[in-house]
Amino acid sequence: MAKTHGMARTPIYWSWKWMRQRTRAGSATQRRNPSYVGVQCCEAWATFEGFAADMLAGWFPGAVLGRRGDVGDYTPENCTWETEAESHRAQTEKRGLRLSDGRLFRDVAAQSGMSFHIFRGRIRAGWSEERALSTPVRAYVDRT
Numbered sequence: 001m002a003k004t005h006g007m008a009r010t011p012i013y014w015s016w017k018w019m020r021q022r023t024r025a026g027s028a029t030q031r032r033n034p035s036y037v038g039v040q041c042c043e044a045w046a047t048f049e050g051f052a053a054d055m056l057a058g059w060f061p062g063a064v065l066g067r068r069g070d071v072g073d074y075t076p077e078n079c080t081w082e083t084e085a086e087s088h089r090a091q092t093e094k095r096g097l098r099l100s101d102g103r104l105f106r107d108v109a110a111q112s113g114m115s116f117h118i119f120r121g122r123i124r125a126g127w128s129e130e131r132a133l134s135t136p137v138r139a140y141v142d143r144t
Helices: 011-023 028-032 048-058 084-095 105-112 116-124 129-134
Strands: 064-067 079-082
Touching (some): 011 028, 116 129
């Protein structure tokens, strides 16, 4: 049996594998998330060795593969290693979870010290921004 790269059980290998899955036409990922339809991987990254040659140096523990602005193809120029938080922020910005004045829900909630999920839930329930931010969050009381 031929010797391979020896990195099949590493996080960087799985990042490459998932990226290839997202760019495979007709994949389950594309059926679940249509925003990946048409997104491609550069020819050099068709093999893990090509991907590792471009991306291994910048990898850090806990890193996830991201595309700048969460748009465009997977290429060395468009991809970067980022934290989970940075990745989620890019996805949030892309999805447009914004108030009418353009501010991101996440930023407004953070500036007020409120959980993003509580703020978003209140806005989705029809609350005004002022009411959503000024109403205190009830503390959870364990009654057991």
